[in-house]
Amino acid sequence: MSAPGQSWGRYPQTRQRLINVADRHAPLLTQDVPVLPFGNGRSYGDSCLNDGGVLLCTRGIDRFIAFDPVTGVITCEAGTLFSDILDLAVPQGWFLPVTPGTRFVTVGGAIANDVHGKNHHRAGTIGRHIRELELLRSDGERMRCSSTERPDWFAATIGGLGLTGLITHATLQLRRIASPWMIAESHRFRSLSEFFLLSAASDRDYEYTVAWIDCAARGEALGRGLFSRANHAPPHPPARPAAPARQLGVPVTPPMSLIKPVTLRAFNAIYYHRHRRDIVRQTTHYQPFFYPLDGLRNWNRMYGPRGFLQYQCVIPPAFAEDAIRELVQSISAAGGGSFLAVLKQFGDMTSPGLLSFPRQGTTLALDFANEGDTTFRLLDRLDSVVAAAGGAVYPAKDARMSSTHFRQYFPRWEAFSAFVDPGFSSSFWRRVMEKQ
Secondary structure (H helix, E strand, C coil), rough: EEEECCCCCCCCCEEEEEEECCCCCCCCCCCCCCCEEEECCCCCCCCCCCCCEEECCCCCCCEEEEEECCCEEEEEEEECEEEHHHHHHHHHHHCCCCCCCCCCCCCHHHHHCCCCCCCCCCEEEEHHHHEEEEECCCCCCEEECCCCCCCCHHHHHHCCEEEEEEEHEEECCECCCCEEEEEEEEEEEHHHHHCCCCCHHHCCCCCEEEEEEECCCCCCHHCEEEEEEEEECCCCCCCEECCCCEECCCCCCCCCCCHHHHHHHHHHHHCCCCCCEEEEEEEEEEHHHCCHHHEEEEEHHHCCCCEEEEEEECEEEEEEHHHHHHHHHHHHHHHHCCCCEEEEECCCCCCCCCCCCCCCCEEEEEEECCCCHHHHHHHHHHHHHHHHHHCCCHHCCCCCCHHHHHHCCCHHHHHCCCCCCCCCCCCCEEECCCCC
């Protein structure tokens, strides 16, 4: 029987059969339709969906296999959440080497999307910190893959969108920390030019850098925002640090999106001016710094029953400032965007995967309420800017990029195709492989 499927963006709506994977040692049962691994459903578009096919739900394989508290090397099953690793490792002085903006992603999903974080300029993507992984293919073959053993399969699987087979477990090198606290600064900036100066000045001394940008601002205020930078705190942080906030939630899906131009402009103006001073320094727990939206359960419901589309792109350094300005101008003029628009510099750390998204440049990410054709026309305009600048769009956040653009953004797609398991597919892959 088919079941409805949703990604975190709640668009598109698909139907597929669900099979729970509860034993990493068990063989894959042969299916009459393509299968696709599914972790915790935190991808935004259709890269984690398989309309008309089967989803292999991996949350049932979530066990720790080994952890060395001396070296920080951990081996766990693919359905283990990052939050589970943090709960185990942080009290013992270890932290994730790379983490996205939510801790509720699975290890397998993080590898399949080669996730990045606020420290890309220092640590690159998660794929750089995977020691090895096991890949189970639809023909029953099990492959142990690493940078030295089957390195070609390793490169295809990292960032491979779950298409090379089922990751059963992986070994990851954690990062040593002295405490769960962060020494953080927030700097108010008034233009995109100021953002680029702040970012260049911060990357040398700060492990984590990221900016919130007011995507609703216009005129002289265009490109304003708040720049955050931080390092892990020493063993004994200053008194009265900011503790994790109580978790709230959106209990139901409203009949329409709560993210409207009027509310967006009001929220962003308040958020931009929330501190009286231009520079604010504080010691805070790692959770609100890394995972601000995790404090609001089911926040994706705010966009209503039609869901939303997230758009994340990266622009090469030579064209970054002009292209990002053009993108922000288009978004502001259209009255679109979200209350959490993220601007960040990627460093020159090469990602290991054939289809990995991060590359040196500037990345912009934000959400758009699904207003039908109006939204899709705006995203098409953004695509034209990104493509002209030689940039790329992130597959884990995408629900509508064209086959032509995908092949431009990821020129190694043809080499990757040779590693796709013939029994695996996804809604995303079928869409971008269509001839146009």
